[in-house]
Amino acid sequence: MRTLWLExxxxxxxxxxxxxxxxxxxxxxxxxxxVSTSMAKNPxxxxxxxxxxxxxxxNGLFLPTGSAVIVSxxxxxxxxxxxxxxxxxxxxxxxxxxxxxxxxxxVLIGGAVILQxxxxxxFGIGYGLAEPVPIGLLLRFVAGTTLxxxxxxxxxxxxxxxxxxxxxSLCLGMIGxxxxxxxxxxxxxxxxxxxxxxxVDFSPVTYQYVNExxxxxxxxxxxxxxxxxxxxxxxxxxxxxxxxxRQDV
Amino acid sequence: MLxxxxxxxxxxxxxxxxxxxLLVLPVFSALIGFANYxxxxxxxxxxxxxxxxxxxxxxxEFFLPILIAICCSFVCRLEHVNRNWNVILAAPxxxxxxxxxxxxxxxxxxxxxxxxxxxxxxxxxxxxGLHAHFSFPPEVFGWIMRGWLASLTIIxxxxxxxxxxxxxxxxxxxxxxxxxxxxxxxxxxLGMFFPLSILTIGMGVxxxxxxxxxxxxxxxxxxxxxxxxxxxxxxxxxxxAGL
Numbered sequence: 001m002r003t004l005w006l007e008x009x010x011x012x013x014x015x016x017x018x019x020x021x022x023x024x025x026x027x028x029x030x031x032x033x034x035v036s037t038s039m040a041k042n043p044x045x046x047x048x049x050x051x052x053x054x055x056x057x058x059n060g061l062f063l064p065t066g067s068a069v070i071v072s073x074x075x076x077x078x079x080x081x082x083x084x085x086x087x088x089x090x091x092x093x094x095x096x097x098x099x100x101x102x103x104x105x106x107v108l109i110g111g112a113v114i115l116q117x118x119x120x121x122x123f124g125i126g127y128g129l130a131e132p133v134p135i136g137l138l139l140r141f142v143a144g145t146t147l148x149x150x151x152x153x154x155x156x157x158x159x160x161x162x163x164x165x166x167x168x169s170l171c172l173g174m175i176g177x178x179x180x181x182x183x184x185x186x187x188x189x190x191x192x193x194x195x196x197x198x199x200v201d202f203s204p205v206t207y208q209y210v211n212e213x214x215x216x217x218x219x220x221x222x223x224x225x226x227x228x229x230x231x232x233x234x235x236x237x238x239x240x241x242x243x244x245x246r247q248d249v
Numbered sequence: 250m251l252x253x254x255x256x257x258x259x260x261x262x263x264x265x266x267x268x269x270x271l272l273v274l275p276v277f278s279a280l281i282g283f284a285n286y287x288x289x290x291x292x293x294x295x296x297x298x299x300x301x302x303x304x305x306x307x308x309x310e311f312f313l314p315i316l317i318a319i320c321c322s323f324v325c326r327l328e329h330v331n332r333n334w335n336v337i338l339a340a341p342x343x344x345x346x347x348x349x350x351x352x353x354x355x356x357x358x359x360x361x362x363x364x365x366x367x368x369x370x371x372x373x374x375x376x377x378g379l380h381a382h383f384s385f386p387p388e389v390f391g392w393i394m395r396g397w398l399a400s401l402t403i404i405x406x407x408x409x410x411x412x413x414x415x416x417x418x419x420x421x422x423x424x425x426x427x428x429x430x431x432x433x434x435x436x437x438x439l440g441m442f443f444p445l446s447i448l449t450i451g452m453g454v455x456x457x458x459x460x461x462x463x464x465x466x467x468x469x470x471x472x473x474x475x476x477x478x479x480x481x482x483x484x485x486x487x488x489x490a491g492l
Contacts, residue, residue, distance in 0.1 A: 019422060030433070053322055065425050072418040080415075110408045165326075165419040167319050171270045174315050175277055177425075178307060182281060 003092060007074075008099040014073060020066050020112045027062040028116065029223040030153040031055050032123055042213065044139050048124055048134045049216035055120060056203040059145055060180025063109070067152045068173020071105050075160035075169075094245040098161070102237065106155045110146050110215055117142045137204045137218065144202025147226060151195045151233035152176065158240025162247065198229055232241070250342055254350035260337055261327055262354065267320070271362050274316050278308035279369040287377065296383030298457050301392070304370055309454035311394060311428060314380055314403055314445055316362065318424035320355045321407035322417045327416045334487075340367040344487045349379025351408055352401070359400045363393050376432050388459065395451030398472050412483055412489060413490075 031054045039046045050162075078084055079098075087097060117138050124133065160169040176196040179186075183197030191197040202221060207214045286293055293299035328334045337347060337439075339407030367389065374380060410420040430443025435455065440446035449455055451468060462470060 014416075019419065023422060023426060026429050045355075066422070069418040069422040069425075073416055084323055124376060164266075165265065165323075167270050167323050170315075170319055170421050171273060171420060174274065174312065178277065178281070178311065182307075185285065198396055 001084060003100040004103055007097070007104045009183075011104060012075065015071060016070050017110055017111065020070060020108060021115070023062060023066045023069075024112055027058050028055070028119055028123075028133040032057045036127070038214075045214055045216075046127075047216060048127060048129060048131055048137065049218070050214070051120055051124060052137060052205045053203065053216060054115070055147075055206050056141065056200055056205075057181070057184070060114075060183055060196060060199040061177045063113075063145065063199060064152055064173050064180050065148055066112070066174035067105070067109055067149060068156050068170050068176070070108060071101075071153055071156040072160050072166045072169050072173075073124050074101050074105055075157060078161070079164045079166075088249065095241050098157070098241045098244055101161075102153060102157055105157065106150055109149050109153065113142055113145050113149065140202075140204040140221070144204070144221065145199060147229055147233075148195065148198040148202060151198075151229055151236060154233050154236035154240060155195065158236060158243065161240070161244045181186055192228075193227070195232055198225070201225060202229075250344050251350060251353075254342060254346050255353060258324065258350050258354040262324070265323070267323055267358075270319060271316065271358060272365065274312045275308060275362055275366045275369060279304050279366065279373060282307060283373040288371075290377075292454050296379050297386045297389070297409045300302070300374055300377065300379060300455065301370065301386070301389065301453070302307060304366075305392070305452055305454050309448060309452040310432065313359075313362075313396070313400065313452075314424050314431075314448065315421060317359060317400055317403045318356070318407050318411075318421040320358055320465050321351075321404060321411045324351050324355055325408070325411040326417055328412075338487065345480075345484045346408075347413075347485050348408065348487060352404055352422060352480065355404045355408065356401055358396075359404065360397055363397045367393050388453065388457070392451070392453040395453075395468065396448060397447040397450035398469075399444065402447060402472050402475035402479065405476045405483065407442055409479050409483035409486065412486055441471050447471055447475070462472070 031051075035051050035054050038050065078087075082188070084094075121133055121138065156169055156173060159172055160166060162171065176194075179194045180196035180199050183191050183194070183200045186194075186197065192201070202225070203219055204221070206214055206219050207216045209215075281299070281370050293303065297486065328337055350388050370389070371385075374385075387450040407420060407424065408425060416419055427443075428444050431440075431449065433444050434440055434443045435446040435449045447468065450464075451462070
């Protein structure tokens with residue numbers, strides 16, 4: 001707990017949440033513009049599902065990128081300040097620092113996802129959607145996105161701490177964003193090999209084209225996918241933590 | 250003096266393995282673009298042009314600007330560590346020379362990346378068997394060169410950001426946001442007024458129609474204007490700011 005507070009103390013002036021908010025604001029502005037245009041052309045698509053599908057697809061690009069930037073900033077300060085030796089001399093365990101960094105990144109990005117959910121609700125109400133706010137769908141959207149994010153953070157943190165040169169972790173984030181954006185183009189068996197495609201896979205709403213019209217349907221995710229993702233997350237976290245703890249400083 | 254600075258930049262880069270990043274991103278976008286072309290050949294029937302729309306879409310619109318941002322952050326990384334800016338600026342070299350050396354180094358790296366992307370595109374076309382049915386479009390060389398010229402505008406601004414911002418990741422994050430601003434401006438018909446939309450126009454990413462003579466002139470003027478502005482901002486920051 002003390003390490004977590006210290007970690008939050010270290011990042012207090014870095015304006016990470018502000019940066020994430022700006023990134024997600026651009027995403028939402030872009031997404032809402034696309035949804036508004038689509039709804040104006042096709043009044044049948046004036047539903048919450050249309051908003052959720054669009055934002056989920058855009059999350060596939062923006063959240064891996066945002067996570068890469070945030071995690072890189074949280075981890076790079078130890079490399080730049082050469083503080084690992086200092087931390088070890090102060091009897092701080094590297095696993096505790098690793099956990100604290102993971103939790104602080106997860107809190108920041110999780111907070112941004114919740115904020116995103118609230119902005120979606122505000123947009124839907126402001127647009128005057130006839131349906132009531134689908135709380136269940138929104139909660140599933142936030143839960144699925146957060147779960148995928150946790151695994152992405154675990155992977156990014158491993159790379160950001162293991163390799164001093166942050167170009168590699170950012171490159172991975174960009175590739176992740178690209179895979180997340182194009183996830184729906186992959187065959188399901190291929191897509192599920194990549195954690196970034198789970199943003200779309202966990203979407204509580206899906207769509208299909210019938211006679212050139214988008215039809216939205218809600219879907220159940222089941223328990224298998226979340227279990228697979230949790231296992232992936234635990235693996236990335238443990239491998240990363242053990243690897244970084246054993247590295248020479 | 251510029252040559253000496255270029256030599257110093259090269260020494261800083263040579264064991265950095267930045268080439269891995271420079272190779273991976275174009276390969277990745279070419280692979281995905283090629284796969285998309287391969288799976289949709291029934292719709293994409295315009296041969297080399299259709300292939301270009303697929304491979305250049307993600308590369309020119311998304312990966313290239315971010316690759317530029319990563320390169321620019323990278324060439325300023327060592328200077329930000331341990332207040333090395335002070336060491337560099339105390340050397341008997343003029344500030345503009347230091348900045349221009351960075352522009353040239355990133356420009357040369359990006360030129361190599363553009364050529365590599367051209368090779369990937371040609372290979373993808375040969376694998377798809379396009380050479381048997383379609384003649385190779387000469388416009389591709391223009392798209393590659395204009396893409397590189399537009400890259401120089403982004404390089405100038407990204408270097409300005411990277412000299413200002415100590416963090417490696419923040420300029421890259423800004424670049425991601427700028428990609429979408431650029432796309433918005435391109436769609437609104439204001440593409441010539443933003444470096445990232447100029448890249449879209451120059452590389453023929455979203456429209457493969459040839460630029461008219463007037464458009465080419467505007468393109469060249471805007472490139473020069475943006476490069477000059479970016480360099481001026483960067484040099485001004487290095488000259489005046491307390492580093």
